[in-house]
Amino acid sequence: MNRVSVFLMVLVLCSSSFFSRGQNSKYKINTIVIDAGHGGKDPGAIGKHCYEKNIALSIALKTGKYIKENFPNIKVVYTRDTDVFIPLKERPEIANRCKADLFISIHANSLKNNTRTYGTETFILGLHKSEDNLAVAMKENSVMLYEDDYSNKYEGFNPKDPASYIIFNLMHSLHIDNSTSMAQHAEHQFKSRVGRRSRGVKAAELWVLRKASMPSVLIEVGFISNPKEEKFLMSDKGQDYMASGIFRAFRSYKEEIERHSSRTLEVKSQELPDANSNGVSFCIQIKSSSEKIPLNSKVFEGLGTVKENFINGTYKYSVAHSSNLRAVINKKREIKKQISDCFIVAYYKGKPISIKEARNIQKS
Structure with a gap:
């Protein structure tokens, strides 16, 4: 070996x-x-x-x-x-x-x-x-x-x-x-x-x-x-x-x-449904940074499970991942109280696309 x-x-x-x-x-x-x-x-x-x-x-x-x-x-x-x-x-x-x-x-x-x-x-x-x-x-x-x-x-x-x-x-x-x-x-x-x-x-x-x-x-x-x-x-x-x-x-x-760790255990049962829908998923982007941010940082406290993507030299952090756009929209109202400039983004097979493109893929 x-x-x-x-x-x-x-x-x-x-x-x-x-x-x-x-x-x-x-x-x-x-x-x-x-x-x-x-x-x-x-x-x-x-x-x-x-x-x-x-x-x-x-x-x-x-x-x-x-x-x-x-x-x-x-x-x-x-x-x-x-x-x-x-x-x-x-x-x-x-x-x-x-x-x-x-x-x-x-x-x-x-x-x-x-x-x-x-x-x-x-x-x-x-x-x-x-x-x-x-x-x-x-x-x-x-x-x-x-x-x-x-x-x-x-x-x-x-x-x-x-x-x-x-x-x-x-x-x-x-x-x-x-x-x-x-x-x-x-x-x-x-x-x-x-x-x-x-x-x-x-x-x-x-x-x-x-x-x-x-x-x-x-x-x-x-x-x-x-x-x-x-x-x-x-x-x-x-x-x-x-x-x-x-x-x-x-x-x-x-x-x-x-x-x-305690918060992570508590939010597991509250995660949004993420049924497979032609590889499309939606989520709420809460922060982007040129420098890596620890996922347990106080910046993300109370937001649930945070995921990190590295795209074109920038770290992007998001929550509430789901193939159900309506569920993500509803979740955004709650997140917005803590992160006022958050917004919804879409991914297709792990790559960012527009929300319009994502909906068209789901309809096809």
Whole structure:
């Protein structure tokens, strides 16, 4: 069996496990894994007065403490809680073995010969859109170079070779919506509550996220190559602030996805009839965006099951799918109270067409 076949088999198994877990009962977060980047013989980024591994560990432990104090029923697992080296591939495997519901990897950034850049960044798994994102991926993936026989362990992947990153084109994240949501909550907290500069949510080919079979993010808490930010991140106050920001982001994320899962279960019996009618369906478009929006976003709260279509470079979001135009028209009156500019669109075999064309097809 070739490598792609093995990967696809794992993907199917992971998706089956994830969806069956939340299918029959309200979804709850039970376990979270917090990964302090680097450690032991791997110092990570090196500042003028500190190592990344120490910053990451301190913030990881403080974050876990906040979660335990506020959610005693949630199991918090650390990939490391001391200054030890943990192989890169072992970190997501720890999360997979304990069936974690969320994986958070904590790091600190650095730029060579650049003391001016500062701010937080939160990464999800994806293809890099800039050289800066690729540089972060290369830095974090280079941890594997500390391991013996890393080439075989990591399927021939070379973290220093840009060509190796082509393998990530095979990866379709099952959890991109929830990962994005957690990342957005983190950057919001860093900016609005901690008072840090947010450099935003970004995507990169990060091995530690690629192997995690649950929503996962990698947080860069700041640049220790910047003297002012290094001083902040080395202080107890700075570490407390960053840990509390991550905790509040987790709390918001937890509330959001648990509320969404409950709402999804409640609306299933209220869905409109969707009998096959020559491949024609109607629905209510509620939003379009050049950027992907998590389906569990607060923007869609209370609207029922939201579906996403990617058409001509634009993400289109819709609800109330049915072959019965009259039922959709009636539903629109209700949706319009919440989304005033919503409108009805038609599809034929998955492709957008005019409502007039759709009705003519149904009559034929």
